[in-house]
Amino acid sequence: MTSSSDPASPAADTPPKKPSSEPKPAPKAASDSAPKAESKPAPKPKAKPKKEPKAPVPPVAGPARMRKRHYRLAFSFILLVLLPTIGAGYYLYTMAKDQFVSEVGFTVRREEAPLVSNLLTTLGNVSSSSSSDSDILFEYVRSQELVRRVDEEIDLRSLYGAAYDEDPLFGLDPDATIEELVDYWQRVVRVSYAPSTGLLELEVRAFDPQTATRVARLVFSESSEMINELSQIARDDATRYAREDLERAQADLKALRQSLTEFRMRTQIVDPQAAIQGQMGLLASLQQQLGEALIEYDLLVGKAPENDPRILQVKGRLEAIRARIDQERQQFGQGGDVADGENYATMVARFEQLLVEREFAEQKYATAVANFDRAQTEAQRQSRYLAAYVGPTEAESAIYPRRLMIFLLVAFFSTIAWAILALVYYSLRDRR
Numbered sequence: 001m002t003s004s005s006d007p008a009s010p011a012a013d014t015p016p017k018k019p020s021s022e023p024k025p026a027p028k029a030a031s032d033s034a035p036k037a038e039s040k041p042a043p044k045p046k047a048k049p050k051k052e053p054k055a056p057v058p059p060v061a062g063p064a065r066m067r068k069r070h071y072r073l074a075f076s077f078i079l080l081v082l083l084p085t086i087g088a089g090y091y092l093y094t095m096a097k098d099q100f101v102s103e104v105g106f107t108v109r110r111e112e113a114p115l116v117s118n119l120l121t122t123l124g125n126v127s128s129s130s131s132s133d134s135d136i137l138f139e140y141v142r143s144q145e146l147v148r149r150v151d152e153e154i155d156l157r158s159l160y161g162a163a164y165d166e167d168p169l170f171g172l173d174p175d176a177t178i179e180e181l182v183d184y185w186q187r188v189v190r191v192s193y194a195p196s197t198g199l200l201e202l203e204v205r206a207f208d209p210q211t212a213t214r215v216a217r218l219v220f221s222e223s224s225e226m227i228n229e230l231s232q233i234a235r236d237d238a239t240r241y242a243r244e245d246l247e248r249a250q251a252d253l254k255a256l257r258q259s260l261t262e263f264r265m266r267t268q269i270v271d272p273q274a275a276i277q278g279q280m281g282l283l284a285s286l287q288q289q290l291g292e293a294l295i296e297y298d299l300l301v302g303k304a305p306e307n308d309p310r311i312l313q314v315k316g317r318l319e320a321i322r323a324r325i326d327q328e329r330q331q332f333g334q335g336g337d338v339a340d341g342e343n344y345a346t347m348v349a350r351f352e353q354l355l356v357e358r359e360f361a362e363q364k365y366a367t368a369v370a371n372f373d374r375a376q377t378e379a380q381r382q383s384r385y386l387a388a389y390v391g392p393t394e395a396e397s398a399i400y401p402r403r404l405m406i407f408l409l410v411a412f413f414s415t416i417a418w419a420i421l422a423l424v425y426y427s428l429r430d431r432r
Contacts, residue, residue: 073422080418081411088410097167098398099188099205102212104220105390107199108133108227133230133384134198140226141191141202141219144182150218156181160188163207170401189219201390209395216392224386231384242368242375249368253361260354267347283325290321 110133140146150156161174172184190203202219206212297314305311 076422077418080421081414084414085407085411089407091169092401092403092406095167096170096401096403097163097207099170099207099400100209100212100395100397101399102204102206102209102216102392102395103202103390104204104216104388104392105199105201106220106223106386106388107197108137108384109387110384133227134193134195134200136230137223137227137386138191138193138200141189141200141223142186144178146219146222147182147185148178149222150215151181153218154214156185156215159206159211160184189215199389204392205400213392213394220386220388220392227384227386234384235379238379239372239375242372246365246368246372249361249365253358253365256354256358256361260358263351263354286321286325290318290325293318293321 147156157172157174157176160172161176162171164171164173173180176184188205190205192201192203193199202216204212204216204219206215293314297311297318300308300311300314
């Protein structure tokens, strides 16, 4: 055997290996070098089960082919979409008559003459529109009353019913009732209204341009007449109360004057004041005559005997003057009888009462006359009228019916309806 220290051995010629950074294996234990004891035989591994061959997977969907439901769906599409669309197109392009349009635009204006006191504040704001009148006019154009008036003028049934045999959809039945005529009127006469500006625009359709223009003019004329009636009603309302006050004041003044006339005829005294003044003058004259008679009596008593005829005459005169004075004075007090058992005091009181009532009635009548004149002036300052800013125009070419738009709308809505019905049908079918 060769020694490990032999220089000729190959291990001596091999250069020393570099220390490895890997950890060296631990030295085997002494037990490892000892002879191993006999061990039990290892169990045999179990045999793996053989894989069974996979069954072939059928395809997810078979080849497409037409079924009964597909035929039903196609038939419903033809019935609900194609036939209505084709029928609408045939009617629109072969049977529907051309319709011409006449347009007119108008508004209700109110002229208010400014007062002198507020002339500067209302300058530039002389005329203004009345939205309430425009609202009334908007409803009037669509009303049965206007339709009846226009029909009496131009016979709408004959004008729009001439095309009924060829175009029953857009024409008017010649035997239409007034309700059917109003419904058709709202189809051929379209009115639009802007509440912010008070402007109304009218669109009248007819089968010839002359008829459309004629109807538009009649509508404008009737509307203008209606606005004039509204203006007259407004003027009457503005002056009605003033007129009623004036009539009452006039009736009161007439009654008082009649009472004063009857009083004068009953008492046969035109002016009791003048009669009293005359009566007072008579009393003053009697008083003066009484004084003169008393003086004459005093002079005779001192010179002549008592049975002197002159003294007796003076005494008789004094008694007559005193009796007359008493009688005249009784007419001013209780028990007097000037006329119908009335004394001067009662008669003058009644006369003065009638004078005061007559003066009050005259003042009331004068005030009522002034108020009535003022109301009339105010009513005349406010005047409504219908102002047209467009037309009536006369068309040169037909605008309606809009055939392409109607055709596309029929196709669109029929398709939508068919699709909705199909979805509803299949949703109910899938729930079974």
